[in-house]
Amino acid sequence: MRRYNYEKQVEKWDVLEVTVEGHSDKNPFVDYEIQGIFTGKHETVTVDGFYDGEGVYKVRYMPSFVELYTFEVTGSAIDGEVLTGKFQVTPASEENHGPIRVANTYHFAYEDGTPYYSIGTTCYVWDLQSDETSEIR
Incomplete structure (x- = not known):
């Protein structure tokens, strides 16, 4: 079971970041890929992630609706394993x-x-x- 972290709650138009431990051999910037699929009631968005150094990959997403979202993260950086999760999007703060x-x-x-x-x-x-x-x- 691969370790990964993310916030369980994020406000609308803020950034959710899923952090995953993956491969760091070869050239992780070009030899591996990671991708996330974020799904809510009103949208499904696929985004590419990136290598952040020291065996850490990140996938970032900015939700557009106040609702419950689920996600799947997969890719060669994590040997095709499918990491799943869910998070609640709250209304945007006054400054956002x-x-x-x-x-x-x-x-x-x-x-x-x-x-x-x-x-x-x-x-x-x-x-x-x-x-x-x-x-x-």
Whole structure:
């Protein structure tokens, strides 16, 4: 029986992470694969996992509905063994607005409709600035 861990409860739009011990011989980044199938009443989603080092593989999933989900994790990284589990998705907290999407063609909004305003800058001419200007303070 292979060891694996995951949270039994996660909020909507948060990330559930299933951590599994698997192969670390050969090149685990390319020679093995791991995959999860997450199923709820309103959706079934298949996601690829990844090698995280020291014999540990991870499969991550962001649920979209408040409901009970089940999952199956399998792959060559765990010799085809099927690991199963279930978790409850709770409503999103006040600060959790979900992923960002395009809204009204030219704008962005979170999944719950809250506007998203991107704030940033560009540094494409950073290497053309004087040493004094580009010095980090």
